[in-house]
Amino acid sequence: MSDLVLIIEDEEDLVTTLEFNLKREGYRTLSALDGEKGLQLAMQTPPPDLVALDLMLPGISGIEVCRRLRENERTQDIPILMLTARGEEIDKVVGFEAGADDYVVKPFKIRELLLRIRAILRRTKPGQKPDMAILVFGTLKVDLNGHRVWISEQEIFLTAIEFRMLATFLKRKGQVQSRDALLNDVWGVNAFVVQTRTVDAHVKRLREKLGSAGKYIETIRGVGYRFKDAPE
Ligand code: CA
Secondary structure (H helix, E strand, C coil): CCCEEEEECCCHHHHHHHHHHHHHCCCEEEEECCHHHHHHHHCCCCCCCEEEEECCCCCCCHHHHHHHHHHCCCCCCCCEEEEEECCCHHHHHHHHHCCCCEEEEECCCHHHHHHHHHHHHHHHCCCCCCCCCEEEECCEEEECCCCEEEECCEEECCCHHHHHHHHHHHHCCCCEEEHHHHHHHHHHHHHHHCCHHHHHHHHHHHHHHHHHHHHHEEEECCCEEEECCCCC
16 A cells, blocks of 8 residues: 555645645645644544645644644654745744654755655655665666665666556566556556556656666567566
8 A cells, every 4th residue: 555645734736736746656645724634634544654744834833733743642653744934944943843754945846845755754664674675687776675776876766656666577577567467566456547558658757767777678569568587
């Protein structure tokens, strides 16, 4: 099951943008336009994997929401990413004192926010041991637990979907993967909303991002794809 991100933010346009981008990265989302609603949603079972929390909210402030999340044993371990306005230096500090795990300053780039979210989840997910699953294949190096990828020692950024696709390919090196199988393994339960041509589009983008390692993914005409058995 993909990670669930709860967005607590009163700017509706920003909520829409965040939801759109998080979903595109493979996350599930929930959103609340004020702190009360946000706290209610945070109490649900299973709880969200991360809360993106605006500081300036109508009613209960972001700081107060943060404190209450930390006080309640059902929500105390949920990582919190604070969204703060520029120049709120004091609030940043207060945010950490209230128990936030990290913050981004508005206006932020969506890519930056996604990187922070991924980094927090990587740090806080139980049972994930970094450096335990580093895979090297030709010019490609992949940290399966840390969700990091390097081409010729240069780190590249993959979306969650692209990373899952690459990991799926690597686990089944040398085996042909049909588009349907990839849909099922990479997109999982939501596969019915994804078209097989989406698989092709993602493979194309993944290949481009992999650069010199892109050639390891071979097209098997009429069937699907195959990750090479050996680099050369
Ligand atoms: Ca606000």
